[in-house]
Amino acid sequence: MYTHLGSVTLKTGEQMELGVVRCPDPSWARQIKPFLSHKGRETKDFFDAAFERPMDGLETRFYVGTIGGLLVTNVMVAGARGAGILGHVYTAPEHRRKGAYGQLMPVQMADTQRAGFRALTLGTGFETHAYRIYHGNGFRSIDGTSGRMKWLAQPDVEARYFRSGATSVRPARWDDWGPLNLLTYQPVQAGEELPRSWSFRVKGQGSLEGTFQALQRDIMRQTPITPLALESEHGATVGWAVLQPDNVAFGEGWLLDLYVHPGCAGDAGKLLDAVPWPDQGRVAAYTAGPEGYRTAALRDFGFRPIAELPDWLQVSGKPAPLRVLARGQMLRD
Ligand SMILES: CC(C)(COP(=O)(O)OP(=O)(O)OC[C@H]1O[C@@H](n2cnc3c(N)ncnc32)[C@H](O)[C@@H]1OP(=O)(O)O)[C@@H](O)C(=O)NCCC(=O)NCCS
Numbered sequence: 001m002y003t004h005l006g007s008v009t010l011k012t013g014e015q016m017e018l019g020v021v022r023c024p025d026p027s028w029a030r031q032i033k034p035f036l037s038h039k040g041r042e043t044k045d046f047f048d049a050a051f052e053r054p055m056d057g058l059e060t061r062f063y064v065g066t067i068g069g070l071l072v073t074n075v076m077v078a079g080a081r082g083a084g085i086l087g088h089v090y091t092a093p094e095h096r097r098k099g100a101y102g103q104l105m106p107v108q109m110a111d112t113q114r115a116g117f118r119a120l121t122l123g124t125g126f127e128t129h130a131y132r133i134y135h136g137n138g139f140r141s142i143d144g145t146s147g148r149m150k151w152l153a154q155p156d157v158e159a160r161y162f163r164s165g166a167t168s169v170r171p172a173r174w175d176d177w178g179p180l181n182l183l184t185y186q187p188v189q190a191g192e193e194l195p196r197s198w199s200f201r202v203k204g205q206g207s208l209e210g211t212f213q214a215l216q217r218d219i220m221r222q223t224p225i226t227p228l229a230l231e232s233e234h235g236a237t238v239g240w241a242v243l244q245p246d247n248v249a250f251g252e253g254w255l256l257d258l259y260v261h262p263g264c265a266g267d268a269g270k271l272l273d274a275v276p277w278p279d280q281g282r283v284a285a286y287t288a289g290p291e292g293y294r295t296a297a298l299r300d301f302g303f304r305p306i307a308e309l310p311d312w313l314q315v316s317g318k319p320a321p322l323r324v325l326a327r328g329q330m331l332r333d
Contacts (some may be wrong), residue, residue, distance in 0.1 A: 010098040016065045023050045023060040037209040042213040054237040057175035063108040079178025118153040121181045147242035164263045165233040169274045172227035179237035193294040199242040199257040238264045241271035254283040265293035272301045282328040288320045289311045302327040
């Protein structure tokens with residue numbers, strides 16, 4: 001569904017119409033998908049799905065600037081429960097430097113806030129032209145040195161979003177995408193067990209924007225992956241457990257990936273309780289750093305340390321051993 005959001009004048013004097021397309025909307029797919037045809041496979045799969053059908057509770061909005069009905073500039077916001085991902089910013093080469101995106105973005109930000117979004121994350125190159133446009137619209141680098149940026153409607157949004165409260169476990173869904181990216185953008189805590197996620201390829205404070213899409217695509221292709229999410233009563237996704245074929249071991253056996261926000265460390269066992277443990281074969285978990293909630297929870301569910309790889313990962317700037325924990329049967333002749 002398209003909603004008109006206004007009309008602006010470009011530096012050339014051309015009139016550009018601004019609007020928002022709320023997915024699903026197959027009619028706009030015909031224009032927006034070719035406009036973003038330079039995107040990678042996972043993203044194209046996501047577009048195919050988003051324009052065609054509802055994706056759990058994910059709200060996907062494409063903000064567009066058009067001249068004579070033709071696309072000139074675009075930005076997408078996708079998310080749920082107040083937290084979204086901003087991406088796919090693009091102006092057609094022949095329309096650049098006319099003020100097209102610079103005029104679309106503030107209108108998009110105002111509309112996104114009206115729609116209830118309180119936190120947005122994005123990834124770009126540090127201090128690029130796009131970075132400066134985002135900075136001018138309230139985004140800040142999460143670490144001061146990278147192009148991973150976030151915008152918060154008020155300074156205390158995250159403190160309120162991640163405050164402790166009752167939690168429940170359910171299958172992870174598309175509407176966890178934005179909330180999960182906000183979660184993995186949180187700073188690494190002193191003594192935190194890393195990497196944060198093998199399944200999402202997040203080592204420390206980082207993004208799962210692309211890898212979440214890739215995992216969803218693998219699930220659509222029938223790879224036997226069970227993703228579970230821990231949701232707090234305040235709407236935040238505060239943890240996950242993913243059971244999947246262990247790619248480190250060429251799919252022989254299973255990999256269990258576990259992470260929870262520090263405020264909910266006591267609920268890690270709830271996630272493990274909901275894992276459909278395989279009847280046969282080993283399940284491995286890999287972790288580095290001082291033993292913390294993750295190792296403790298895994299031990300409670302029968303995992304035992306079976307190996308340690310010395311100086312295997314950089315943790316807080318120092319080489320640290322990687323511990324391999326496993327439960328279930330090892331390979332037998
Ligand atoms: C980044 C991009 C979206 C900007 O779109 P645009 O419609 O040309 O942006 P605007 O004309 O509104 O530019 C706004 C301001 O950004 C800065 N800017 C943008 N492109 C610039 C460039 N190539 N060189 C210098 N400054 C630039 C300028 O300050 C500009 O204002 P000004 O022209 O009045 O000086 C566009 O260049 C693009 O599509 N690039 C390729 C895709 C991309 O990089 N996307 C972002 C990935 S996260």
